[in-house]
Amino acid sequence: MTRTKVMAWVGGVLYLLAVGLLIGGTPRASGTVHGIGALLAASLLVGVLRRGPVLALTMALFGSTAVVVGPPSSAGVDLSASYQGQFLSYLAVDLVLGYIVATRARRASTVAAAASLVVQLLLVGGFAHGDSLTVNLVITLLAMAAACTAGLLSRERREHAVALRAQEVAEAVIAERLRIARELHDMVAHSIGIIAIQAGVGSRVIRTQPAEAHEALRAIEATSRETLSGLRRTLVALRQADPDAEVSGRAPLTPSPGLADLERLAATTADAGVRVDVRRGGEQRPLPADIDLSAYRIVQEALTNVVRHAGTGHCRVTIEYGDGELSVEIVDDGRGATEDGPAHGFGIVGMRERVALLHGRLSAGPRPEGGFRVAARLPLPDAAVVPVQAR
Known part of the structure; x- marks a missing residue:
């Protein structure tokens, strides 16, 4: 196991212990204290969230549900008011859900959102009473909607950034291809044109004027060598990953013409x-x-x-x-x-x-x-x- 993986699992175990301590160790505390405590304890799931978001969501749902269904406070007579504060623990579930929507595939995000919605609606509907039922249901839906919306915006922003980078890379490749095409055309077309003309001259006078034919062949040889040197310089520059690195066994590059x-x-x-x-x-x-x-x-x-x-x-x-x-x-x-x-x-x-x-x-x-x-x-x-x- 790597160190980060061990730390993630340690955080998950500590989260479960913290939730158990809240339920069993402080039974007389108010529901608000339980809810805020469970919400703060969810920070221990950061390592699990980065390695396994679905597992982190499952653990957050389990811990938050345990806080809600655990023994309510006996300090007050209004138990529904006590449960209202305990619903704060589900904010941690919404935060994890937003991360899943932002980073995971749409199908996985949809399943996670549906499961979280069902669990929260069942628990809120089962433990909230009276006028607080409607208020808590609306707050639950709004909190989930806000988390999912933030996740979708983050996903779209990331996908847009990826698309922009891909477009920039494609444009850079096209620009480089055009630059290479221009260089090869300008370098080769001139030389090949001269070679073709000199070859034509040489073929016509090779028998009648050997000196002229020899001069044409000399020009063809010189132009060919220059063109090959230019082509080699271009190809070596293209194959050379580091412009400052020396190419072993090869002649140094000559400067570009001017x-x-x-x-x-x-x-x-x-x-x-x-x-x-x-x-x-x-x-x-x-x-x-x-x-x-x-x-x-x-x-x-x-x-x-x-x-x-x-x-x-x-x-x-x-x-x-x-x-x-x-x-x-x-x-x-x-x-x-x-x-x-x-x-x-x-x-x-x-x-x-x-x-x-x-x-x-x-x-x-x-x-x-x-x-x-x-x-x-x-x-x-x-x-x-x-x-x-x-x-």
Whole structure:
């Protein structure tokens, strides 16, 4: 037996002894004294109540009934008045009943409430007389109703809290799945697009221009290695329960990309046949990790769309560091939006989600003079509270 179980049983035994002492040891005391004494003695049932609520209810019913049917006081002539005070002991039964309603299944709660109601009505009806009968019956019903109502409210509040926690967990899972989907899309789509273009170039010139084919294969190899490294970093981060724990036998994680890597991204895009003109304005400064990564991913996805759909060999990327926001603009002079474009892509959707999470603004669409434009405005926090990712 555990210590708590022993203490619970000791409390139950002491409760029964206390009730017996009230009945046999103080027969001349008034019914009110007996009722209050039995009510106070019910506090000994707390341990039993936590381990076995139904058993605690049974013991409380037994003790309270014993106080009511025990020898009445002989100090007064009005025995009904004496019994009225003894009915106070049933308040302990009501408290236990409220706990059962709050914590146990509805069927068990209904059975407990019915049994308690029958016992109390029979005892009150049998031992209350005259005008006090109606008053005691009404008080008994009201006390039981109050206990059951409090138990139901507690149950509903607990179930509502559980439902809210489950909803929060579900929303967190969905948000994490969307974040992972955006990361994988932005990381893989750009690389696969470049690999596909380089593979096509290599297959066409492999016999006539071996040097060009060799360069295309080199670009495919470099892009593939970079993509595999990014995928491995993402998967290891997902499998790593403790971000500070070292993964035995594995290489350390590399930092997430940011705007400082735009030149390397532009060079990779140039290998796919699209020259990127990167321009920066304003006072360049470290950015929060989430804004830095999101800005990079927006540029990466926009360049992927230029490579795959614009049909042009040039585009411009402009990064403007403002006082309160970061402006990112990608402009090309290609075909713009056409009916032949992808109907089920997630690139622009992912960009909108990223910007929305940062409470920014995004516009994406064809330009009147031709080509396509993607512009994002990302609000920046105060420089004093900017958490910068270590690189």
